[in-house]
Amino acid sequence: MLVSTVLLLLALSTSDVFGNKLNVAYQWKTVEFEFPSYESKLAAISSKKFIQDNHLPLGLEVYGKRLFVTLPRWKYGTAASLAYIDMNEAPKDSPKLKPYPNWTAHALYGGVPEIISPFRIRADQCGRLWVLDTGIEGLLETEEKVGDEKWFKNTSLLVYDLTNDALLRTYEIPAEQKTEDSFFANIAVEDEDCHNSYAYLADLGGPGLVVYSWKNNKSWKVTHNFFHINPLAGDMNVAGIPFQWTDGVFGLALRPEKDGYSTLFFHPMTGFDEFSVSTRVLRDESLATNSSKYYEFKHLGSRGPKSQSGAAFVDKKTGVLFYALVNLNAVACWRTTNPKYTMESQGRIYMDNETMIFPNDVKVDNEGNLWVLSDRLPIFMYSALDKNDYNFRIMTAKVPDAIKGTACAAKFSPDPEIMNKITNKLGGGDKIKSRTSGSASAFTFNVIVLTAGLILSLTR
Numbered sequence: 001m002l003v004s005t006v007l008l009l010l011a012l013s014t015s016d017v018f019g020n021k022l023n024v025a026y027q028w029k030t031v032e033f034e035f036p037s038y039e040s041k042l043a044a045i046s047s048k049k050f051i052q053d054n055h056l057p058l059g060l061e062v063y064g065k066r067l068f069v070t071l072p073r074w075k076y077g078t079a080a081s082l083a084y085i086d087m088n089e090a091p092k093d094s095p096k097l098k099p100y101p102n103w104t105a106h107a108l109y110g111g112v113p114e115i116i117s118p119f120r121i122r123a124d125q126c127g128r129l130w131v132l133d134t135g136i137e138g139l140l141e142t143e144e145k146v147g148d149e150k151w152f153k154n155t156s157l158l159v160y161d162l163t164n165d166a167l168l169r170t171y172e173i174p175a176e177q178k179t180e181d182s183f184f185a186n187i188a189v190e191d192e193d194c195h196n197s198y199a200y201l202a203d204l205g206g207p208g209l210v211v212y213s214w215k216n217n218k219s220w221k222v223t224h225n226f227f228h229i230n231p232l233a234g235d236m237n238v239a240g241i242p243f244q245w246t247d248g249v250f251g252l253a254l255r256p257e258k259d260g261y262s263t264l265f266f267h268p269m270t271g272f273d274e275f276s277v278s279t280r281v282l283r284d285e286s287l288a289t290n291s292s293k294y295y296e297f298k299h300l301g302s303r304g305p306k307s308q309s310g311a312a313f314v315d316k317k318t319g320v321l322f323y324a325l326v327n328l329n330a331v332a333c334w335r336t337t338n339p340k341y342t343m344e345s346q347g348r349i350y351m352d353n354e355t356m357i358f359p360n361d362v363k364v365d366n367e368g369n370l371w372v373l374s375d376r377l378p379i380f381m382y383s384a385l386d387k388n389d390y391n392f393r394i395m396t397a398k399v400p401d402a403i404k405g406t407a408c409a410a411k412f413s414p415d416p417e418i419m420n421k422i423t424n425k426l427g428g429g430d431k432i433k434s435r436t437s438g439s440a441s442a443f444t445f446n447v448i449v450l451t452a453g454l455i456l457s458l459t460r
């Protein structure tokens with residue numbers, strides 16, 4: 001039991017054995033915007049429409065040469081809650097953010113603008129940007145501003161045309177599909193057919209899943225026990241800050257299937273387990289809302305203790321699921337064609353208690369690049385960020401490089417150098433010869449790595 005509780009951590013933490021596989025693409029100590037002029041920036045500061053320290057990038061998306069981030073209005077003074085950089089010209093260090101689609105869409109004080117406070121967004125392969133706008137400001141503010149409401153809008157789905165940035169559609173989630181505790185923080189879009197697309201909106205508080213049909217401009221709510229929290233998974237500790245969360249269904253990732261539907265992989269944030277369901281069930285309103293659907297939902301397995309996970313994304317090309325391990329400062333992967341979902345079948349992409357404090361979003365772009373945003377959210381929420389330190393990072397790697405040598409690679413072939421490092425650490429003698437492996441040697445390798453991890457971490 002003791003051994004199994006530390007296995008995932010150890011499997012992921014053999015950092016001197018596996019190199020970290022992501023590189024910093026962009027980083028910020030504090031957020032900077034490209035204001036129309038220096039005067040307008042000063043005016044925004046003095047009127048408190050722009051309070052620099054209150055910004056925290058959270059959601060991430062990449063489309064063409066534009067890299068988008070959301071900046072939810074946790075606190076007052078967010079200048080724009082959805083912005084982008086042009087990767088052709090942005091420097092690595094503190095690139096200035098441009099509001100999306102423009103400043104007018106974010107002019108909150110003195111009116112209700114187009115966009116209030118989205119957490120996550122999705123650019124589909126049809127050139128549309130789906131923005132799930134919570135509609136709320138000041139979740140972390142203790143005192144309400146006089147005369148201002150926190151809810152500026154009801155949670156809505158906004159869809160933009162990325163070719164000209166025009167707003168194509170606004171859809172407010174109907175009241176009967178929400179509860180008092182509803183909070184929509186994540187979205188997945190099934191875009192194999194641009195006309196008949198579906199958006200899946202995760203309500204972590206409901207908990208529930210709202211399915212939106214683009215063709216019919218209509219949504220319905222799906223409930224299931226698997227969307228609920230595991231009450232034993234609420235305790236977190238990030239960067240020395242202990243806290244407890246109760247977030248239901250959160251991570252959503254779609255893998256297209258030959259039958260024209262997709263498999264939706266999902267998990268609650270407050271949980272250790274992974275689940276799946278076919279969108280054949282979700283897209284059929286009468287089936288999705290009928291209790292007879294219960295057994296269509298599958299439990300895949302558990303990642304083990306401390307494995308609370310936030311955002312997730314499936315790379316369509318390799319079928320690898322990438323996901324954030326928010327309580328372990330890590331990004332990991334699982335090959336969705338692997339029949340087993342266990343601690344040992346997870347691969348480690350990156351783990352670092354400095355640069356990966358709170359991985360908050362994970363995406364793969366159309367060119368096969370993995371992107372991860374880390375932002376120290378618990379420090380922002382419960383303590384204070386150090387302005388002299390890099391707090392927000394966007395990291396990247398080509399997918400094949402990211403999964404190389406992990407349990408997520410197509411053909412698992414242990415790197416002889418890594419193997420020798422392990423045997424040397426263990427005081428072993430003989431050099432291990434390189435060999436391409438079948439599942440048996442992959443298994444042996446896993447056992448060696450796990451054992452080595454245990455010993456290494458105990459003797460460090």
Ligand SMILES: *[C@@H]1O[C@H](CO)[C@@H](O)[C@H](O)[C@H]1NC(C)=O
Nearest residue numbers: 151152153154155174175176
């Ligand atoms: C939100 O929805 C409720 C129920 O449909 C409605 O009464 C309320 O006016 C809406 N709020 C806003 C800000 O649109």
Ligand SMILES: *[C@@H]1O[C@H](CO)[C@@H](O)[C@H](O)[C@H]1NC(C)=O
Nearest residue numbers: 101102104105114165166167
């Ligand atoms: C800002 O973008 C909106 C579309 O969302 C558009 O209607 C509006 O004209 C734009 N404003 C300016 C000043 O470009």
Ligand SMILES: *[C@@H]1O[C@H](CO)[C@@H](O)[C@H](O)[C@H]1NC(C)=O
Nearest residue numbers: 168169170171172216217218
């Ligand atoms: C979609 O539905 C919403 C609410 O039912 C409505 O306000 C909106 O105009 C509709 N959009 C289109 C394009 O039909």
Ligand SMILES: *[C@@H]1O[C@H](CO)[C@@H](O)[C@H](O)[C@H]1NC(C)=O
Nearest residue numbers: 238239240352353354357460
């Ligand atoms: C990060 O890990 C290093 C080495 O294990 C340790 O010395 C340091 O205190 C850790 N920092 C935090 C913030 O946990």
Ligand SMILES: *[C@@H]1O[C@H](CO)[C@@H](O)[C@H](O)[C@H]1NC(C)=O
Nearest residue numbers: 285286287289290291292293
């Ligand atoms: C739910 O599904 C069952 C089994 O398919 C069916 O008999 C029943 O009529 C459905 N109920 C509703 C309300 O559609």
